Amino acid sequence: MAKHFTGIDGSLRVDGTQIAKLSEWTFTAETTTLETTSLGDFARQFVPGIQTFAGTATAYYYVSSANVVDGGALYEDVIRISAPNSAATHTILFRLAGTTNREVEFSCVVTSVSISCVVGGLVTSSIAFTASGALTKATMGS
Amino acid sequence: MAVYLGAHGIIELTRTSEQNYLDSTLDPADVNVAAKRFSFDFGNNRFMTGDLLQITRMTTAGAISTSNLDFIAAASFPGGSQSPQGQWYVNVDAANGIRLYASWNLALEGGTTNAATLATPASAYPIRVQLKNNDRHILGEVIDYELNTNRETADVTSLGEVFRQRISTMITGSGSCTAFWNYEAYATENRNTSGYNNELSNYLHQLVLRQDLGASFRARFYLKTRFTKPYTSGVPAPNSEQIFYDLTGIITDVGVAFNANEPVRSRINFVTTGQLALLSEVVPSLVLNQTGGTVVQQNSSGNVALQSP
Numbered sequence: 001m002a003k004h005f006t007g008i009d010g011s012l013r014v015d016g017t018q019i020a021k022l023s024e025w026t027f028t029a030e031t032t033t034l035e036t037t038s039l040g041d042f043a044r045q046f047v048p049g050i051q052t053f054a055g056t057a058t059a060y061y062y063v064s065s066a067n068v069v070d071g072g073a074l075y076e077d078v079i080r081i082s083a084p085n086s087a088a089t090h091t092i093l094f095r096l097a098g099t100t101n102r103e104v105e106f107s108c109v110v111t112s113v114s115i116s117c118v119v120g121g122l123v124t125s126s127i128a129f130t131a132s133g134a135l136t137k138a139t140m141g142s
Numbered sequence: 143m144a145v146y147l148g149a150h151g152i153i154e155l156t157r158t159s160e161q162n163y164l165d166s167t168l169d170p171a172d173v174n175v176a177a178k179r180f181s182f183d184f185g186n187n188r189f190m191t192g193d194l195l196q197i198t199r200m201t202t203a204g205a206i207s208t209s210n211l212d213f214i215a216a217a218s219f220p221g222g223s224q225s226p227q228g229q230w231y232v233n234v235d236a237a238n239g240i241r242l243y244a245s246w247n248l249a250l251e252g253g254t255t256n257a258a259t260l261a262t263p264a265s266a267y268p269i270r271v272q273l274k275n276n277d278r279h280i281l282g283e284v285i286d287y288e289l290n291t292n293r294e295t296a297d298v299t300s301l302g303e304v305f306r307q308r309i310s311t312m313i314t315g316s317g318s319c320t321a322f323w324n325y326e327a328y329a330t331e332n333r334n335t336s337g338y339n340n341e342l343s344n345y346l347h348q349l350v351l352r353q354d355l356g357a358s359f360r361a362r363f364y365l366k367t368r369f370t371k372p373y374t375s376g377v378p379a380p381n382s383e384q385i386f387y388d389l390t391g392i393i394t395d396v397g398v399a400f401n402a403n404e405p406v407r408s409r410i411n412f413v414t415t416g417q418l419a420l421l422s423e424v425v426p427s428l429v430l431n432q433t434g435g436t437v438v439q440q441n442s443s444g445n446v447a448l449q450s451p
Contacts, residue, residue: 008311065161
């Protein structure tokens with residue numbers, strides 16, 4: 001069935017558990033370019049280089065009835081009193097749900113967490129992460 | 143063509159706090175055994191007369207305790223024996239003193255006669271107080287109400303198209319109602335449906351000021367009650383179907399105006415949260431009664447009795 005996707009279809013899972021109170025996510029895939037233009041060429045030439053995958057998410061700071069902070073595992077990667085992890089610790093999966101789920105999944109390093117608390121507003125957190133290694137699922141384009 | 147008049151509109155209100163709760167500590171000095179009255183640390187408008195409260199004894203670590211709520215006599219528990227948790231209707235006086243009752247009607251009446259019997263607790267301990275979903279009550283003395291549902295759309299027009307294309311996205315609702323201001327809820331037969339008790343607009347005045355527990359409520363906004371008769375000719379008699387919007391709302395504005403030559407009116411605005419549903423139900427033609435252990439289903443032509451052998 002032909003379909004446009006909206007925020008209703010989106011979700012984000014951390015280590016297999018869906019973040020319950022999420023208002024936004026973005027995913028970015030980039031490839032650097034390596035120039036191979038030679039003398040005598042009249043147009044620049046490139047070949048693909050190293051891939052980079054990164055994402056951001058904005059979540060409501062939410063505590064469940066079991067007293068668990070929604071997405072708290074991501075916060076603790078950078079908001080901590082001990083040294084940072086030595087390797088990527090979490091698996092992130094972005095999903096657009098449909099008859100066939102469109103997904104990307106990767107192991108990530110959390111690069112920043114920003115928690116915002118304003119008068120009269122909800123406490124929200126902005127989380128940024130970058131992938132370590134290749135994507136383990138990549139069906140957004142298929 | 144049938145035309146329905148607004149005179150038969152009804153708002154049914156259910157008190158709720160949408161799972162919010164208040165943690166506090168109950169001290170032995172908080173309980174007045176002779177007056178069947180107790181208090182704990184809570185502010186004005188957090189609890190109101192008629193609320194159904196679930197009181198739970200907690201541990202200092204924040205878990206549900208295995209010890210009983212020893213400041214309430216066993217006979218005053220719903221099950222007849224003490225437990226760490228129980229639910230009661232409350233009467234809250236002007237000094238934030240609370241008495242516990244078995245029913246909404248008794249809570250509105252107040253007084254010591256029907257209040258739960260209390261005892262001095264052996265020690266101070268933490269309690270969690272949660273406002274549970276109450277029974278549905280008719281919002282009384284309403285003059286008018288309106289409910290608007292709004293479907294947001296996203297523009298998906300592509301280059302090359304001459305007509306805008308849109309798809310549906312989120313649903314929101316909002317509304318308002320006007321009622322004559324009154325402050326004392328009462329238990330009585332309603333004009334249109336029997337056996338209902340009435341909330342009054344002052345409850346909504348209090349609700350918008352409620353601090354920790356929020357200003358949410360559950361409600362049914364009726365388009366057609368079972369007694370609604372369309373103004374028409376040549377159509378069948380009205381059936382018993384009821385059609386209503388079922389929603390959870392949050393009070394956003396409450397206003398009251400005084401004019402020398404008009405009754406005092408409350409104007410209440412709200413927005414909806416969560417699912418908004420347009421439902422219908424057929425009211426059963428049988429009435430269920432229970433007398434002396436026998437459950438009787440009864441209609442105008444006879445009884446169906448289900449009785450233990």
